Amino acid sequence: MTTESIVFANPHADPALVRPGAADGIRAFHRSLPDYEPTPLVDAPALARRLGVASVHVKDESSRLGMPSFKILGASWATYRTLVDRLGLDVDDVKGLPALAELLDDHTLTLVAATDGNHGRAVARMARLLGQSAHILVPQDMVAERIEAIRGEGASVTVVDGTYDEAVAASAALADESSGDHVVISDTSWEGYVAVPGWVIDGYHTIVEEVLEQLAEPPTVVVTQMGVGAFAAAMIRGFVPTGARIIGSEPTKAACVLESIRAGECVQVDGALDSIMAGLNCGTPSPLAWPDLLAGLGHVAAVTDDDAEDAMRALADVGVVSGESGAAGLAALLAHGSQLGLTGTDRVLVVSTEGATDRAAYDRIVGR
Structure with missing residues (x-):
C-alpha cells in the first residue's frame, strides 16, 4: 500500500466487457422529485490551460435535490425500487414518491445504511419523505458536522468502533438479526x-444523461472518484x-481499487483509512461494481490529502465549492496529467461530487 501519490495503467482494461448503463424510467423518476433540476456544468478554461487540454467542464454536485452531494440520486432510486418490490408491486404501477408514501401509510419501516457521510444522509432524507424511520451507521472517524447533518434528517445514528467497512458489516448484521421491518439501502454489495x-x-446514470x-x-x-466503486461504475457504464x-481516483490511504487492479481481483486494504477525502475511505471495492472497474478504467490514480486540497483551491478559482472527496477527481489530473496521456484535443469531464463538508475547514484550505 503506497502513501505517495501514484498513477497505475490498468492492464486488464477491455471496454468491450463494460456492461450496459441504466434502464429506462430513472430520469423520469428523478424529475418527479421535489425541486429536481439538472446541476450546473461549469466551463473551466483556466483548468483546461493548466492541464493542456481543449476543454474542462466541471459537473457541480454541491446542491442536488436539496442535498449537498450527488448521492441522493442513487439513494432515492434504490429506496424507491426496494420498497416498491417489498409491497409486491410493479415499478411502473407506482407513480412517483407521493404515491409510494401513501402506499406505505400503514407500514412502520426503518431504512438502514452504513455511510461515510452523504449516502447515509440521502437515505435518511428518503425515509423522512416517505414517513418512515432511518438508522444510519457511521465509522468512528466521522466528523461531527456530518453526523449532525444526518441527525438533522430525523435519523438515529450509531458510531461504529471501526472503519467504514466495519460499519457496512454492522449494517448487514443489523438487518439479519432484527425483524423484517429493517430495510438495508447500501451502495456496496456482498x-x-x-x-x-x-x-x-x-440512479447515478442521471448525471450521465444530463452531461x-x-x-x-x-x-x-x-475522471471519477472511487470509494467502493458504485459511482465509478455508473460513469464507466455511461461514458x-x-x-x-x-480515469479513477482514490486516496492513497484507501487505494482499494488500485490495489485490486494490481492483483487482478478484489482485495481489501488495511490501515486507518483516514484520508481527509472521507467519502472515499473504503477498504474494499463493491463486488458488484468490480467487473466494470476492472474492464472500464484506463488508469487509476491514488492521490494524497495535499493533492485534494490543491484541487479544492483550483475548483474554488473557477467558482466551484467542492469538498475534499468532491475534488479528488481533479486532484488526479493535476497531480498526474503528464502520465495520463492528456492531449491538446481532449475534452475533459470532472465531477465535483459534493460541496463543502466542513465550512470552517473549507475556508482554511482555500484561503478564505
Whole structure:
C-alpha cells in the first residue's frame, strides 16, 4: 500500500466487457422529485490551460435535490425500487414518491445504511419523505458536522468502533438479526445482496444523461472518484459507450481499487483509512461494481490529502465549492496529467461530487 501519490495503467482494461448503463424510467423518476433540476456544468478554461487540454467542464454536485452531494440520486432510486418490490408491486404501477408514501401509510419501516457521510444522509432524507424511520451507521472517524447533518434528517445514528467497512458489516448484521421491518439501502454489495446496490449505481446514470444534454460533444476523458466503486461504475457504464477514456481516483490511504487492479481481483486494504477525502475511505471495492472497474478504467490514480486540497483551491478559482472527496477527481489530473496521456484535443469531464463538508475547514484550505 503506497502513501505517495501514484498513477497505475490498468492492464486488464477491455471496454468491450463494460456492461450496459441504466434502464429506462430513472430520469423520469428523478424529475418527479421535489425541486429536481439538472446541476450546473461549469466551463473551466483556466483548468483546461493548466492541464493542456481543449476543454474542462466541471459537473457541480454541491446542491442536488436539496442535498449537498450527488448521492441522493442513487439513494432515492434504490429506496424507491426496494420498497416498491417489498409491497409486491410493479415499478411502473407506482407513480412517483407521493404515491409510494401513501402506499406505505400503514407500514412502520426503518431504512438502514452504513455511510461515510452523504449516502447515509440521502437515505435518511428518503425515509423522512416517505414517513418512515432511518438508522444510519457511521465509522468512528466521522466528523461531527456530518453526523449532525444526518441527525438533522430525523435519523438515529450509531458510531461504529471501526472503519467504514466495519460499519457496512454492522449494517448487514443489523438487518439479519432484527425483524423484517429493517430495510438495508447500501451502495456496496456482498454475497446475496446485489439488487439494492445495483439500483444505486443505476440512479447515478442521471448525471450521465444530463452531461450529454449539456455538452455539444461528449467528453473524451472522464475522471471519477472511487470509494467502493458504485459511482465509478455508473460513469464507466455511461461514458465508455461514447468512446471516453475513464480515469479513477482514490486516496492513497484507501487505494482499494488500485490495489485490486494490481492483483487482478478484489482485495481489501488495511490501515486507518483516514484520508481527509472521507467519502472515499473504503477498504474494499463493491463486488458488484468490480467487473466494470476492472474492464472500464484506463488508469487509476491514488492521490494524497495535499493533492485534494490543491484541487479544492483550483475548483474554488473557477467558482466551484467542492469538498475534499468532491475534488479528488481533479486532484488526479493535476497531480498526474503528464502520465495520463492528456492531449491538446481532449475534452475533459470532472465531477465535483459534493460541496463543502466542513465550512470552517473549507475556508482554511482555500484561503478564505
